[in-house]
Amino acid sequence: MRQDPFGRRRQQQAAPRRGFNPRILILLGFLAYGAYYWFSNQTLDPVTGEKVLIARSLSVADEKALGLQAYEEILSQEHPVDPDAPIARQVRGIAGRLIAKVPEIEAALAAENGQQPTGFSSTFDWDVNVIESDQANAFCLPGGKMAVYTGLVPVAGNEDAMAVVMGHEIAHALLRHGAQRMAQQKLSQMGQMAGAMSGMDPQQQQMVMAAMGYGYLLPYARKHETEADYVGLMLAAAACYDPREAVPLWERMSAASGGASQPEFASTHPNPGTRIQNLESLMAKAMDYRARFCTDGGVVLR
Numbered sequence: 001m002r003q004d005p006f007g008r009r010r011q012q013q014a015a016p017r018r019g020f021n022p023r024i025l026i027l028l029g030f031l032a033y034g035a036y037y038w039f040s041n042q043t044l045d046p047v048t049g050e051k052v053l054i055a056r057s058l059s060v061a062d063e064k065a066l067g068l069q070a071y072e073e074i075l076s077q078e079h080p081v082d083p084d085a086p087i088a089r090q091v092r093g094i095a096g097r098l099i100a101k102v103p104e105i106e107a108a109l110a111a112e113n114g115q116q117p118t119g120f121s122s123t124f125d126w127d128v129n130v131i132e133s134d135q136a137n138a139f140c141l142p143g144g145k146m147a148v149y150t151g152l153v154p155v156a157g158n159e160d161a162m163a164v165v166m167g168h169e170i171a172h173a174l175l176r177h178g179a180q181r182m183a184q185q186k187l188s189q190m191g192q193m194a195g196a197m198s199g200m201d202p203q204q205q206q207m208v209m210a211a212m213g214y215g216y217l218l219p220y221a222r223k224h225e226t227e228a229d230y231v232g233l234m235l236a237a238a239a240c241y242d243p244r245e246a247v248p249l250w251e252r253m254s255a256a257s258g259g260a261s262q263p264e265f266a267s268t269h270p271n272p273g274t275r276i277q278n279l280e281s282l283m284a285k286a287m288d289y290r291a292r293f294c295t296d297g298g299v300v301l302r
């Protein structure tokens, strides 16, 4: 027997419920907190001149401690090469030259935006290890703990290109990209919780999260890559390396990854072509930085 599908609703209409669905209140609460979190944690990065999201509750000391913890964990799982091995000495030498230029370059880039540098990097305890691995990879964690994987050595091919990669990694730490990623993750977790509590079905929630990844998190990650390319290139140039090596370097990198690059919108790394174009557009400035800041030696460029 067919039931009257509107039967229940008619009953409800006879005695209408007052007020909101509590779920809407919960959603509004999340939205308000998300907006509050967003606006109250905006800070200006003097080096890029961009407003960025970093939790004010995350102190520089906390960030360094997290970096150190991650570094010790990675080193205990990987195989660092003997610090006296020629490759370790060479990488340490490049790191030393780059690090020596950090205060000057941060100040120069900040001055171009009419800002003072934060001095955040003056608290870093720099360290670099070479890790035995096939990966063509390198990193610099918050607080200045760095590693270069031996798989990067043949792809870099020369000291200038190695300095470009290491400058890029140092720039991620200087610009506090790790702390920015943590703040973004917190926002996306809030979004996930709001989605779950609003009664969306899991499939809908997944679609929303995927859209957020494409629309918000991935472009952010690519922006970080572009910023690290910029600051890293200036740093390498100031440390008397040849910034023009950046272009063939990224060509070799893309060849080494099998040329199988994902479409840019789906990747955290910029499309190699876009990246190279961007680096080429920075080259005049990088050569100018080299002329201005490479005052203590380095090879004479042709």
Ligand SMILES: [Zn+2]
Binding pocket: 168, 172, 224, 225, 228
């Ligand atoms: Zn990067």
